[in-house]
Amino acid sequence: xxxxxxxxxxxxxxxxxxxxxxxxxxxxxxxxxxxxxxxxxxxxxxxxxxxxxxxxxxxxxxxxxxxxxxxxxxxxxxxxxxxxxxxxxxxxxxxxxxxxxxxxxxxxxxxxxxxxxxxxxxxxxxxxxxxxxxxxxxxxxxxxxxxxxxxxxxxxxxxxxxxxxxxxxxxxxxxxxxxxxxxxxxxxxxxxxxxxxxxxxxxxxxxxxxxxxxxxxxxxxxxxxxxxxxxxxxxxxxxxxxxxxxxxxxxxxxxxxxxxxxxxxxxxxxxxxxxxxxxxxxxxxxxxxxxxxxxxxxxxxxxxxxxxxx
Amino acid sequence: xxxxxxxxxxxxxxxxxxxxxxxxxxxxxxxxxxxxxxxxxxxxxxxxxxxxxxxxxxxxxxxxxxxxxxxxxxxxxxxxxxxxxxxxxxxxxxxxxxxxxxxxxxxxxxxxxxxxxxxxxxxxxxxxxxxxxxxxxxxxxxxxxxxxxxxxxxxxxxxxxxxxxxxxxxxxxxxxxxxxxxxxxxxxxxxxxxxxxxxxxxxxxxxxxxxxxxxxxxxxxxxxxxxxxxxxxxxxxxxxxxxxxxxxxxxxxxxxxxxxxxxxxxxxxxxxxxxxxxxxxxxxxxxxxxxxxxxxx
Ligand SMILES: Nc1ncnc2c1ncn2[C@@H]1O[C@H](COP(=O)(O)OP(=O)(O)OP(=O)(O)O)[C@@H](O)[C@H]1O
Ligand SMILES: [Mg+2]
Numbered sequence: 001x002x003x004x005x006x007x008x009x010x011x012x013x014x015x016x017x018x019x020x021x022x023x024x025x026x027x028x029x030x031x032x033x034x035x036x037x038x039x040x041x042x043x044x045x046x047x048x049x050x051x052x053x054x055x056x057x058x059x060x061x062x063x064x065x066x067x068x069x070x071x072x073x074x075x076x077x078x079x080x081x082x083x084x085x086x087x088x089x090x091x092x093x094x095x096x097x098x099x100x101x102x103x104x105x106x107x108x109x110x111x112x113x114x115x116x117x118x119x120x121x122x123x124x125x126x127x128x129x130x131x132x133x134x135x136x137x138x139x140x141x142x143x144x145x146x147x148x149x150x151x152x153x154x155x156x157x158x159x160x161x162x163x164x165x166x167x168x169x170x171x172x173x174x175x176x177x178x179x180x181x182x183x184x185x186x187x188x189x190x191x192x193x194x195x196x197x198x199x200x201x202x203x204x205x206x207x208x209x210x211x212x213x214x215x216x217x218x219x220x221x222x223x224x225x226x227x228x229x230x231x232x233x234x235x236x237x238x239x240x241x242x243x244x245x246x247x248x249x250x251x252x253x254x255x256x257x258x259x260x261x262x263x264x265x266x267x268x269x270x271x272x273x274x275x276x277x278x279x280x281x282x283x284x285x286x287x288x289x290x291x292x293x294x295x296x297x298x299x300x301x302x303x304x305x306x307x308x309x310x
Numbered sequence: 311x312x313x314x315x316x317x318x319x320x321x322x323x324x325x326x327x328x329x330x331x332x333x334x335x336x337x338x339x340x341x342x343x344x345x346x347x348x349x350x351x352x353x354x355x356x357x358x359x360x361x362x363x364x365x366x367x368x369x370x371x372x373x374x375x376x377x378x379x380x381x382x383x384x385x386x387x388x389x390x391x392x393x394x395x396x397x398x399x400x401x402x403x404x405x406x407x408x409x410x411x412x413x414x415x416x417x418x419x420x421x422x423x424x425x426x427x428x429x430x431x432x433x434x435x436x437x438x439x440x441x442x443x444x445x446x447x448x449x450x451x452x453x454x455x456x457x458x459x460x461x462x463x464x465x466x467x468x469x470x471x472x473x474x475x476x477x478x479x480x481x482x483x484x485x486x487x488x489x490x491x492x493x494x495x496x497x498x499x500x501x502x503x504x505x506x507x508x509x510x511x512x513x514x515x516x517x518x519x520x521x522x523x524x525x526x527x528x529x530x531x532x533x534x535x536x537x538x539x540x541x542x543x544x545x546x547x548x549x550x551x552x553x554x555x556x557x558x559x560x561x562x563x564x565x566x567x568x569x570x571x572x573x574x575x576x577x578x579x580x581x582x583x584x585x586x587x588x589x590x591x592x593x594x595x596x597x598x599x600x601x602x603x604x605x606x607x
Contacts, residue, residue, distance in 0.1 A: 186452040192413060194465040194515065195442030204468065209455045 049281035068240035079240035083256030094165030099172025107180035126170035134234025155237025155255035168221040179213020219298035229260035367421040391564035394574030408444040409437040445516035451508035453500035465519035486514035506537025
């Protein structure tokens with residue numbers, strides 16, 4: 001044995017290393033902080049202009065108002081909220097079942113080859129510019145709905161809502177599939193070992209175990225539907241209208257103006273009062289608050305489920 | 311165990327001679343084929359019935375052969391242990407008994423495996439129905455992320471046997487020696503139990519549907535010694551009502567709890583099979599002796 005092999009000196013520390021390490025840390029912190037900073041500034045600016053609005057318009061009149069008329073300086077939120085609600089509900093009815101079914105198929109049933117075809121296909125769906133969906137709704141979906149006998153107006157809430165639903169399917173399916181793929185195979189084997197069929201394993205074992213992830217995908221997709229702008233601007237008409245609760249089906253055939261579409265209209269109008277302009281920020285802040293709340297709820301629930309399922 | 315447990319004095323029967331290094335040359339089926347037609351097994355009349363009989367069973371994963379010409383029979387209501395070095399095909403054999411190998415795309419099974427006289431690889435056998443009669447407990451406890459109660463009730467529910475569900479769940483938990491520990495917290499998530507409790511829960515889940523056979527793949531290898539000894543006691547008790555087939559890496563465990571022992575060696579051969587006592591005290595093959603005494607493997 002050679003005694004000459006130099007032993008590494010455990011006390012030697014390259015000079016400057018600590019400083020370098022600290023520098024990396026600060027650089028990374030800066031990037032993280034920057035995104036938070038931008039978010040905070042946006043919210044702060046939104047809030048500032050919204051407050052200007054609320055000094056001139058009673059919040060009760062805004063949040064409880066059933067009329068929205070730019071030309072007469074009447075700013076009631078409820079008609080816009082009606083539009084947003086309809087879009088979200090219809091899109092959810094389409095996207096949640098379809099998305100979960102697609103995810104189940106991809107994660108549990110599809111062969112590798114099938115998956116390698118379908119997954120990119122779904123991703124393409126997510127990559128289509130939303131204005132294209134909007135035009136498609138106007139030019140193809142509405143006439144199609146008429147040919148199958150639905151009494152839809154040229155501008156109606158149903159067509160764009162269907163397209164919003166289709167647009168968010170990939171979001172639901174890909175996030176749900178991730179959640180299902182993360183369910184350990186040992187659980188599936190336990191199910192099969194008990195004499196469960198594939199469908200029983202999927203519905204009784206995999207779906208419940210992936211529930212928190214699937215739920216998160218719902219919330220994200222719904223936030224996306226709520227915030228979707230272009231499709232509804234193009235195809236929903238610009239008719240702020242209250243929900244017709246007496247005849248719910250009638251709502252589907254008529255045009256509405258969701259919150260996002262109203263903001264676009266205000267912003268692009270030729271002549272709009274100072275008050276009208278600042279109403280845009282009040283609507284924007286409300287939209288932000290809604291999606292923020294949704295995300296908060298989703299995080300809460302996801303955390304609760306996770307405790308149970310992992 | 312006596313040597314006299316076979317259904318006939320057919321000395322070519324591997325279990326009767328205690329070893330089965332080679333396939334039965336006679337080519338005769340191990341069981342009377344007539345029992346396929348007539349549900350009652352004539353072999354039960356004398357001594358113990360052989361519930362499971364493998365005959366020239368070969369299993370391949372793609373081109374790789376994992377089991378070679380396995381011929382052996384597993385007696386009813388006893389504990390049969392499978393031992394052997396890693397990769398010798400113990401798990402593969404266990405999975406071929408309830409057709410869990412069907413779930414592996416590359417796996418291919420050749421030969422016959424009789425369960426109560428019926429070749430389970432016949433086309434008309436439904437693996438789902440088969441697995442309801444041959445339950446399985448895995449190496450790592452794998453309770454569902456559900457409540458303790460729902461775990462045990464799972465198999466009964468998918469079989470629509472929900473009458474007296476509470477009673478059946480309680481019985482299964484008692485038989486799995488877990489009832490006293492979970493009696494007051496049946497609604498608690500199964501994942502909050504300790505590893506040893508989870509494994510006993512998995513055993514309760516498997517026996518709740520009252521199968522005929524329970525397959526266990528190293529059920530105690532992920533557990534500490536105390537939990538292990540609880541599982542071992544449990545297995546010995548279970549053998550009063552069920553046929554237990556257990557894979558283990560722990561030689562002492564096999565010696566302690568099993569009635570029969572099968573020694574597999576590398577290459578997927580079944581080298582020796584017989585009464586546990588004689589395998590451990592007086593193995594016929596040098597290779598088996600070397601393995602048991604720790605000289606290789
Ligand atoms: N899913 C699989 N795909 C391909 N080959 C496999 C698969 N499972 C097992 N094998 C191969 O089959 C052979 C036997 O494996 P098996 O798991 O049955 O051994 P084992 O005796 O249970 O080993 P261990 O004691 O380590 O669990 C090994 O060579 C292994 O690599
Ligand atoms: Mg194994």
